[in-house]
Amino acid sequence: MIGLPDDSSLTPEQRARIRQEAERALKEAGAFGVFPTPVDQIMRVANVVEIKEDVLSPGFLDKLRKSANTIGGALKSALSKVQGVFHAVAGNVYIDQTLYHAKKTFVRLHEAAHGFLSWQRPIYALVEDCEKAIEPNAAELFDREANVFASEVLFQLDTFRDFAESKPFGIWTPINLAKKFDASLYSSIRQYVSKNSRCCAVIVLNMPQPAIPEGFTAALRRMEPSESFQKMFGRGWLRAQYTPDDKFGALVPLGKRRASGKHSLSMTDMNGDHHECIVEAFSSGQNVFILIHAVKALSASRIILSAA
Numbered sequence: 001m002i003g004l005p006d007d008s009s010l011t012p013e014q015r016a017r018i019r020q021e022a023e024r025a026l027k028e029a030g031a032f033g034v035f036p037t038p039v040d041q042i043m044r045v046a047n048v049v050e051i052k053e054d055v056l057s058p059g060f061l062d063k064l065r066k067s068a069n070t071i072g073g074a075l076k077s078a079l080s081k082v083q084g085v086f087h088a089v090a091g092n093v094y095i096d097q098t099l100y101h102a103k104k105t106f107v108r109l110h111e112a113a114h115g116f117l118s119w120q121r122p123i124y125a126l127v128e129d130c131e132k133a134i135e136p137n138a139a140e141l142f143d144r145e146a147n148v149f150a151s152e153v154l155f156q157l158d159t160f161r162d163f164a165e166s167k168p169f170g171i172w173t174p175i176n177l178a179k180k181f182d183a184s185l186y187s188s189i190r191q192y193v194s195k196n197s198r199c200c201a202v203i204v205l206n207m208p209q210p211a212i213p214e215g216f217t218a219a220l221r222r223m224e225p226s227e228s229f230q231k232m233f234g235r236g237w238l239r240a241q242y243t244p245d246d247k248f249g250a251l252v253p254l255g256k257r258r259a260s261g262k263h264s265l266s267m268t269d270m271n272g273d274h275h276e277c278i279v280e281a282f283s284s285g286q287n288v289f290i291l292i293h294a295v296k297a298l299s300a301s302r303i304i305l306s307a308a
Contacts, residue, residue, distance in 0.1 A: 010144055019148075019157065022157065025046065025153055028045040029044065031156070032156060033159075036105075037182070043108065043115075049092055050093045051093070055096050055097075061128070064085065068124075074125060077128050081096075082096065083107050083133075083134055084110060084134075085126070086114045086126070086127040091115060093108065093112070106150055110146045112149075113149035156181075160181055160192070160195075163177055164177060164192050170280065175188070185284045186286075190204075190224045193224045194224055200225075200229055201229045201292045203242075203248060204224070205218040205220060205288040205289075207288065216244065216252070217243055218243075229294065233294075236270070237268075251290060252281055252283070259283075260280055262279070264278060275295075276294070279291065
């Protein structure tokens with residue numbers, strides 16, 4: 001099956017527990033209704049302190065690893081370039097200062113989660129987090145929990161959703177709200193879709209690469225559905241690569257264009273029924289987002305191409 005496991009693979013019970021902890025952190029920090037979420041106050045109630053050090057320095061990381069070994073604690077090592085480090089015994093957090101601002105905010109909250117979640121803090125003496133830990137498809141439950149905590153705190157539980165649903169449905173709504181919540185476009189659009197009451201989804205593509213002899217290919221990074229979209233369409237219609245010959249790929253903005261505008265196309269659900277969808281694409285320069293909104297069922301007598 002195309003698509004990666006992500007933090008939604010937490011069980012409902014696990015998600016409810018993390019959400020409860022995020023709510024507690026927001027309340028203790030006096031952060032509800034303060035925008036963007038005051039990360040320093042969240043870190044304070046998590047009993048962690050950010051230390052401004054060069055975490056990319058091998059010498060510095062070696063020193064931290066030796067200190068963890070000295071106290072006999074377990075070490076969670078990064079698999080690639082380190083983005084954040086949590087020293088559990090000292091309660092210190094170290095962040096890669098070269099990260100762009102919104103990414104740095106999320107990593108700080110991810111590290112704070114390791115300190116705030118009472119069952120996580122004793123597990124490791126030292127935690128090194130890389131892109132593979134911060135990404136939504138993090139393999140370890142330990143990191144998936146921290147990602148969900150960071151997201152729930154950043155977007156203040158359902159506050160982002162409530163703001164968004166009071167505005168017209170479309171790709172520009174989460175884009176415009178991202179600044180208010182000090183969040184990346186990627187996390188804001190995912191949040192917009194995942195908690196939306198409408199039947200919608202977003203396809204996230206890597207930036208298109210030129211193809212020979214002409215055209216482009218854009219690799220699927222992930223697909224985020226709303227609950228109703230997942231139940232109706234599943235994931236079997238997804239492709240690993242999109243090109244201009246595909247009706248979704250044809251919407252990818254190229255050159256200086258950032259948005260496609262809204263277009264109508266049809267999709268076939270898992271029961272074989274056809275649905276009219278409004279689709280629009282936006283390029284952030286790092287990813288292409290294709291927002292899909294299923295608006296109504298179509299007559300079975302109409303001749304319609306499937307999304308596959």
